[in-house]
Amino acid sequence: MKYEAVIGLEVHAQMLTDTKIFCGCSTKFGSEPNTQTCQICIGMPGVLPVLNKKALEFAIRTGLAMNCRISAYSRFARKNYFYPDLPKGYQISQYENPICEHGYIEIVVDEEIKKIGITRIHMEEDAGKNIQEGAGNYSFVDLNRTGVPLMEIVSEPDIRSPKEAAEYMKKLRTILRYLGVCDGNMEQGSLRCDANVSIRPIGQKEYGTRAEVKNINSFKFVEKALEYEIKRQIRVIEEGGKIIQETRLWDSNKGITESMRSKEEAHDYRYFPDPDLVPITVEQKWIDEIRASLPELPDVKRGRFVSEFGLPEYDADLLTSEKAVAEWFEETVRSGGQPKAVSNWMMGDLMRLLNEENKTIEECPLKPSQLADMLKLIDKGTISGKIAKTVFDEMYKTGKDAEAIVKEKGLIQVSDEGAIEKAIDDVIAKSPKEVERFKAGDEKLLGFFVGQVMKAMKGKANPRMLNEILKKKLT
Amino acid sequence: MNISIDHLARLARLSLSDDEKKLFENQINSILSYVDKLNELDTSNVEPTSHVISLSNVVRDDLPGTSLGREEALMNAPDRTDKFYRVPKIIE
Numbered sequence: 119m120k121y122e123a124v125i126g127l128e129v130h131a132q133m134l135t136d137t138k139i140f141c142g143c144s145t146k147f148g149s150e151p152n153t154q155t156c157q158i159c160i161g162m163p164g165v166l167p168v169l170n171k172k173a174l175e176f177a178i179r180t181g182l183a184m185n186c187r188i189s190a191y192s193r194f195a196r197k198n199y200f201y202p203d204l205p206k207g208y209q210i211s212q213y214e215n216p217i218c219e220h221g222y223i224e225i226v227v228d229e230e231i232k233k234i235g236i237t238r239i240h241m242e243e244d245a246g247k248n249i250q251e252g253a254g255n256y257s258f259v260d261l262n263r264t265g266v267p268l269m270e271i272v273s274e275p276d277i278r279s280p281k282e283a284a285e286y287m288k289k290l291r292t293i294l295r296y297l298g299v300c301d302g303n304m305e306q307g308s309l310r311c312d313a314n315v316s317i318r319p320i321g322q323k324e325y326g327t328r329a330e331v332k333n334i335n336s337f338k339f340v341e342k343a344l345e346y347e348i349k350r351q352i353r354v355i356e357e358g359g360k361i362i363q364e365t366r367l368w369d370s371n372k373g374i375t376e377s378m379r380s381k382e383e384a385h386d387y388r389y390f391p392d393p394d395l396v397p398i399t400v401e402q403k404w405i406d407e408i409r410a411s412l413p414e415l416p417d418v419k420r421g422r423f424v425s426e427f428g429l430p431e432y433d434a435d436l437l438t439s440e441k442a443v444a445e446w447f448e449e450t451v452r453s454g455g456q457p458k459a460v461s462n463w464m465m466g467d468l469m470r471l472l473n474e475e476n477k478t479i480e481e482c483p484l485k486p487s488q489l490a491d492m493l494k495l496i497d498k499g500t501i502s503g504k505i506a507k508t509v510f511d512e513m514y515k516t517g518k519d520a521e522a523i524v525k526e527k528g529l530i531q532v533s534d535e536g537a538i539e540k541a542i543d544d545v546i547a548k549s550p551k552e553v554e555r556f557k558a559g560d561e562k563l564l565g566f567f568v569g570q571v572m573k574a575m576k577g578k579a580n581p582r583m584l585n586e587i588l589k590k591k592l593t
Numbered sequence: 594m595n596i597s598i599d600h601l602a603r604l605a606r607l608s609l610s611d612d613e614k615k616l617f618e619n620q621i622n623s624i625l626s627y628v629d630k631l632n633e634l635d636t637s638n639v640e641p642t643s644h645v646i647s648l649s650n651v652v653r654d655d656l657p658g659t660s661l662g663r664e665e666a667l668m669n670a671p672d673r674t675d676k677f678y679r680v681p682k683i684i685e
Contacts, residue, residue: 156660169651171654193643256672388604397650
């Protein structure tokens with residue numbers, strides 16, 4: 119029998135505020151343990167939490183970008199459970215009346231656009247961190263993260279394959295980064311993903327029993343964990359078994375999901391409205407202001423890169439996956455670079471050099487205008503495309519302008535017909551056998567001659583002229 | 594209304610002796626039956642109340658305040674190391 123997967127994702131995104139969601143403690147990552155806490159976030163009796171306005175704004179911003187309805191009335195609830203990383207004995211979260219509902223985002227899979235529904239986005243506080251390393255028969259607890267603001271973004275069960283899930287995660291991350299509400303760093307835990315997975319025979323309407331897969335903490339693992347879980351469920355059913363509704367933990371070392379029996383008992387959270395936090399009624403005026411401040415979002419930008427700059431979809435997609443990359447591209451085009459040429463250089467040489475040093479585009483030693491100026495030198499015929507590679511690497515290394523490098527290193531392209539002819543004659547004279555073979559029909563050898571002449575002229579020959587003269591001489 | 598004392602104790606991470614279970618079960622059930630009197634009221638036309646004061650939108654700006662020092666934060670911990678709270682091993 120053929121099965122299809124039904125997947126819904128719950129994504130926790132840490133919001134980029136300076137302070138925690140209900141108190142003024144810092145949210146800085148990587149500080150000394152237990153130095154960023156106060157009476158409010160470690161749950162001392164008698165304290166009063168107050169909502170961080172920026173966190174609320176970020177949640178609304180995200181909701182608007184994901185086509186959600188912003189709730190006119192929203193409130194916080196207590197989710198009760200006991201765990202050492204949760205000092206109050208409850209997590210402040212939202213249950214009924216979350217801040218955003220009924221949205222969607224679009225992903226592209228196999229060149230088709232697919233809508234993935236967003237059920238809800240709600241605000242909540244993060245818990246602390248348990249540390250096992252070096253703790254022997256104990257666990258250590260660091261409460262710095264307690265109270266750091268999170269958004270939980272819950273998708274509809276619209277996802278049908280691990281690949282779609284990965285695309286959804288990528289798109290979500292891109293949008294969050296465009297909005298500046300989350301840095302999207304999965305390795306540092308600022309973006310975390312749990313998945314609800316079930317399978318059903320193709321054609322069946324009812325959902326199968328689902329398992330929740332937790333701990334998918336890297337982009338690499340989104341697809342792997344889901345592929346494993348789907349295979350596991352198919353195997354269980356084909357062997358005549360039943361899927362149990364349970365929480366399973368993804369183990370990236372073993373590459374499998376494992377049942378987490380210890381969590382089962384705890385699914386009785388006894389939510390109730392938090393009496394310490396008053397309800398939120400967001401004014402339309404504020405929503406309008408936030409909407410007006412949204413940046414151009416990735417889908418719109420991608421479309422514009424195709425229509426305005428005539429770029430292929432592939433280029434537009436890559437260039438708009440990061441806002442800063444898209445801005446760098448546009449700045450280069452504004453400085454006079456021809457769009458497709460700029461795209462080629464950025465996706466090729468620039469990304470290669472940045473990746474080698476693990477740098478982001480923000481840390482790029484080159485200015486957009488420097489690439490544009492170099493491209494102008496190619497257009498004018500001052501340097502060849504081949505020489506430009508050398509110039510580009512040098513520009514990247516030293517930060518000098520292309521023109522200065524060309525002058526310094528004597529890299530100006532030779533378009534002098536006589537000089538090219540002479541170099542060609544020398545090569546032909548030195549290679550009688552190759553000439554014979556070429557004339558006998560081995561046309562692949564043209565590349566050999568071009569290479570030899572270029573070598574003799576230190577790569578500076580005007581390639582168009584070289585080709586033309588060479589062909590004339592050989593026939 | 595009856596409540597399972599075992600379930601409640603597990604949620605609260607408490608281990609109770611049989612005598613304690615009997616004692617608390619009786620006490621909790623008598624509290625619940627007292628409160629149960631409220632169910633005699635017809636509330637079918639009343640919105641559930643989540644807050645008793647008519648206040649909304651109390652927010653603060655995203656500005657840093659003062660945190661406790663580590664020593665002060667860990668002062669009341671029943672068990673600790675230099676830098677951490679220390680708790681029984683959490684096994685998954």
